Amino acid sequence: MTTRIKELRAKDNLTQIELAQKVGVRRETIVFLEKGKYNPSLKLAYDISKVFNMKIEEVFIME
């Protein structure tokens, strides 16, 4: 699974810490998500997509 978190974060001028604060996780979790080294729970995926006003499948892409 790949994610567009880094790209969307840059577009919205959000830092990793700011995104982590918005979705209630640590910065390291965002780092691992961006590197594709962690598959989030459905709730976290939903929360992140909500921050970017997008659907889950637009942020997290299954290969």
Place this chain on the structure above:
Amino acid sequence: MKAKKFAIVKFTVAAFILGLMGFWIFNTTKPFNEFAYGTIGVMLLIVGFIIYSGVQALKDAKSGLNPEDELSKKITQKAASMAFSISIYMWLIGLFALDMFSIDSVNKAKFVIAIGMMGMTLIFLFIRLYLSKVGIDDN
């Protein structure tokens, strides 16, 4: 607030371990051998790890982050399960090795149990640290 409590619990545990260790060091009448120094080293390592994770939790809380998020919980769970599996093999090998020696006193039995428990703790700590560096690839 929850994160602060979490950090306070960690610091209390670290202080309790240090206190017990200090009590043992100042009350023992026997001279220290290699095993005693090894035990002190392992205990300091454990206390260091607990203090480090407490400080990290406070830092996260200060930045408005959740120190006990889903990834850190998963890492702890995975580290615990992996450490348990590895510990089974460690005890199995230990039992075979012990067959070569006779355990004829309570002190020798205590020594074996202490080494096993410290080994299990170290295995857990190293796996926990490793997973927090590389993440969980749970595809």
